[in-house]
Amino acid sequence: MTKIRLATIWLDGCSGCHMSFLDMDERLIELAPYFDLVYSPYVDAKEFPKEVDLSIVEGAVSSDHDLEMIKKIRANSKTILALGDCAVTGNVSALKNLYGTDAVLQRGYFELADINKNKRYPSQIVPKLLDKVIPLHEAVKIDYFLPGCPTPADAVYETIKALIEGREINVNELTRFGK
Amino acid sequence: MIKQKVRVKTFKIDDITVTGQSDQTVLEVAREHNIYIPTLCYLEGLSCVGSCRMCLVEIKGCRELAPACTSKIKEGMEVVTTSPDIQAHRNMILSMLFSERTHTCSVCVVNGNCELQDKTVELGLEHSLVPYLEQRFEIDASHKNFVHDPNRCILCTRCVRVCDEIEGAHALDLVDRGINTRIIHDMDEPWADSQSCTSCGKCVYVCPTGALYEKDISTEEKLKKTDIILNLIKSRKKDD
Numbered sequence: 001m002t003k004i005r006l007a008t009i010w011l012d013g014c015s016g017c018h019m020s021f022l023d024m025d026e027r028l029i030e031l032a033p034y035f036d037l038v039y040s041p042y043v044d045a046k047e048f049p050k051e052v053d054l055s056i057v058e059g060a061v062s063s064d065h066d067l068e069m070i071k072k073i074r075a076n077s078k079t080i081l082a083l084g085d086c087a088v089t090g091n092v093s094a095l096k097n098l099y100g101t102d103a104v105l106q107r108g109y110f111e112l113a114d115i116n117k118n119k120r121y122p123s124q125i126v127p128k129l130l131d132k133v134i135p136l137h138e139a140v141k142i143d144y145f146l147p148g149c150p151t152p153a154d155a156v157y158e159t160i161k162a163l164i165e166g167r168e169i170n171v172n173e174l175t176r177f178g179k
Numbered sequence: 180m181i182k183q184k185v186r187v188k189t190f191k192i193d194d195i196t197v198t199g200q201s202d203q204t205v206l207e208v209a210r211e212h213n214i215y216i217p218t219l220c221y222l223e224g225l226s227c228v229g230s231c232r233m234c235l236v237e238i239k240g241c242r243e244l245a246p247a248c249t250s251k252i253k254e255g256m257e258v259v260t261t262s263p264d265i266q267a268h269r270n271m272i273l274s275m276l277f278s279e280r281t282h283t284c285s286v287c288v289v290n291g292n293c294e295l296q297d298k299t300v301e302l303g304l305e306h307s308l309v310p311y312l313e314q315r316f317e318i319d320a321s322h323k324n325f326v327h328d329p330n331r332c333i334l335c336t337r338c339v340r341v342c343d344e345i346e347g348a349h350a351l352d353l354v355d356r357g358i359n360t361r362i363i364h365d366m367d368e369p370w371a372d373s374q375s376c377t378s379c380g381k382c383v384y385v386c387p388t389g390a391l392y393e394k395d396i397s398t399e400e401k402l403k404k405t406d407i408i409l410n411l412i413k414s415r416k417k418d419d
Contacts, residue, residue: 085285088306095283097313098330138310145305149285172300178284179291 004053004164007039008083009073011066012093012133013059015041016150017084021056023153031157034164052077054163060086060093061139065127074140081159082136085149085177092149094133101129148175190256199252206234206247209260216260217269217301219276219294220335221248222385224408225344231335232272233298236260244268266302273298274308279358281313281330287389288396292403294387295333316361321371324394325383329361332390338362338382345408350376362390381407 010018018041024031038052039045048069055077061067073080085091096104109121136142146159155174162169186201192214199208204227209216220231229246236247239257244265247258259265276282276295284290298304316329336353339362343349350373354363364373383391384404 082306085283089277089283090311091283091285094311094313095281095286097311098281098315132313134310135306137306142306147299147305170303171305172303176284176300177282177296178287178293179296 003033004035005038005049005051006035006054006056007048007052007073007077008037008041008056009039009048009058009069010041011057011059011069011087011136012062013084013086014092015058017058017087017148017156018042020084020148020150020153020156024157025153027153027157031160031164048072048076050076054079054081054160056081056083056160057087057136058083060090060133060135061130062093062096062133063127063129067130067139070136070139079143079163080136080140081144081146081163082142083146083156084151085147087136088145088147089177090133090135094135097132101131105129144171146171146175147177149178151175152179188252188254190252190254190258192258193260201252203252204248205236205238205245205250205252205258208252209247209258214260216247217298218248219298219333219387220337222337222341222405222408224412225337225340225385228336228340231276231333233269235265235268235272237262237265269302270304271308273302273304276333277307278309278311279314280332281311281315282388287331288392289389289403293389294403312358314358319364319370320394321369322376322378322394323371324378325370325380326392326394327362327364327370328390328392330390331388332362333388334360334362335387336362337385337387338391341381341385341408342376345411346377346379346381348375348377348379351382 037043038049055073057073057080061070082088086093105121109116110119146155148155152175155171158169158174159171187198188201189196189198192209197208197212206216206221216234216236219233221227221234227248229249232246234247235244237259238245282295284296319327339351339353342351350364351362354361354367364370365375370376383393384407
């Protein structure tokens, strides 16, 4: 049996969907023989590898770094699964769009800041925010969508199992927007 | 006014022969014969406006799809309620409803108790097919019991109709056009200042989304009571 090369990543999300991934509990052991985890917040890999079979992406595209990452993921992955409402709809991350990036930065870095004497928004190291937070499929082609905030562990398990076994499932029976 | 005679009409829905009265709509006859057509703005007991277009059906001979809730039945007509084309239209309509306003389900008070959210499960929509427009409206929380959040409104006008047709107050109406259309109280005044609102809460109970909700209530508590309309109509008939 050839193991699939699996990557997981979170962009602009709260990591709740990754917690759901861990929440599969003993079923992780059941799934473990089927994949090699080549990139993930769970492991210490610095660079996104090439020739990944399945990339599970949590979170929306919010900064120039997120955009760069999702393009890199697309270029190096056979299949991408958008995991959770932020990846699928923008969700809480995209609430910022109602006020605009400038207003949010103003609030975060100036109005609520105790220490920022120079009154400057960091321009180095911290990624630059895009004008608008977008769901993954507005940036690159996404193969599978799994909504939920966070996506329930059962839905994550059933979907990964179906993808490994190469069969179709109806994700709407397992999860939905918001729940 | 001369009243038109009501006649019995026979026609087909999904190749099933059905009969109805000439003043009935395709949706009403379909429901009587247990043929399911998805709806969102429709609510039994209120007038039909066909604003959400969820109930689009194919009527043979018609070039475009027609909303079943406002299409009157005709003798010999042939109606198709599901096809790949109809499904595609319904999914696109649902996507547009989601993209027009900000329906962030995870932080909505009716999460799990929302008809718009239910429709995604029913129609199998996993993601929006069109980009989100992300426009923002001011929330009106002036009323002592209720909140109006236009950001979650799908403009189904159930609230407008229930206030006019059942409560008889007509405190609500629509203002502006297209994407900027909003539900307003009286002459676009804060809800608390509305002279005609009786604070009966019917608009809140029939709202399919989190656009109208009760204050100080959690997502676990049942917020919506859509059956209130039929119960009221029934008990009023008894009183007559």
